[in-house]
Amino acid sequence: RKEVEQDPGPFNVPEGATVAFNCTYSNSASQSFFWYRQDCRKEPKLLMSVYSSGNEDGRFTAQLNRASQYISLLIRDSKLSDSATYLCVVNPLAGTASKLTFGTGTRLQVTL
Amino acid sequence: DAGVTQSPTHLIKTRGQHVTLRCSPISGHKSVSWYQQVLGQGPQFIFQYYEKEERGRGNFPDRFSARQFPNYSSELNVNALLLGDSALYLCASSLTNEQFFGPGTRLTVL
Numbered sequence: 001r002k003e004v005e006q007d008p009g010p011f012n013v014p015e016g017a018t019v020a021f022n023c024t025y026s027n028s029a030s031q032s033f034f035w036y037r038q039d040c041r042k043e044p045k046l047l048m049s050v051y052s053s054g055n056e057d058g059r060f061t062a063q064l065n066r067a068s069q070y071i072s073l074l075i076r077d078s079k080l081s082d083s084a085t086y087l088c089v090v091n092p093l094a095g096t097a098s099k100l101t102f103g104t105g106t107r108l109q110v111t112l
Numbered sequence: 113d114a115g116v117t118q119s120p121t122h123l124i125k126t127r128g129q130h131v132t133l134r135c136s137p138i139s140g141h142k143s144v145s146w147y148q149q150v151l152g153q154g155p156q157f158i159f160q161y162y163e164k165e166e167r168g169r170g171n172f173p174d175r176f177s178a179r180q181f182p183n184y185s186s187e188l189n190v191n192a193l194l195l196g197d198s199a200l201y202l203c204a205s206s207l208t209n210e211q212f213f214g215p216g217t218r219l220t221v222l
Contacts (some may be wrong), residue, residue: 102155
């Protein structure tokens with residue numbers, strides 16, 4: 001079983017749509033959780049950290065369910081510029097130690 | 113403020129050669145991590161350094177080594193290159209638990 005699993009997509013949605021991505025992780029001791037966005041042939045960029053209480057940043061909402069080992073990302077009012085690959089990322093370590101474990105990514109294509 | 117910088121941006125080597133990749137973290141960041149990303153996959157963790165000490169190592173062979181300097185910059189070395197080492201090599205720096213990536217070095221092994 002992969003440590004972090006995501007549906008690879010692609011998700012093709014029209015502008016203005018709401019789209020949700022899901023991710024599961026296998027290590028129940030994982031400490032911190034993130035969503036990164038990666039454009040083609042570019043580096044991953046941190047989109048948001050994910051907290052147990054859930055958090056929102058503009059059109060983006062992330063949720064964490066530790067009991068089910070499940071992370072989600074909701075994008076409302078999709079824009080063309082949201083087209084990218086979204087990477088679910090887990091860090092099993094605490095403190096200054098870090099070993100980010102990435103899913104393979106979910107590709108989003110927003111169309112007119 | 114400058115982000116994470118990496119050099120070179122692209123590199124072509126042949127099998128058996130060695131390569132050194134360089135990374136400068138965001139000013140004030142003491143931790144540097146290295147990742148390998150092959151096409152179609154998420155990045156894979158190679159090393160983490162914090163305050164010049166190795167804090168973590170991923171599942172990579174001993175041909176891969178790294179170090180961190182007193183100014184927190186870092187080098188990744190790969191010896192005896194194989195075709196399968198062709199990938200995007202990413203460096204990330206962090207102050208807390210959020211990591212910020214550089215643009216990467218794209219290595220092609222022929």
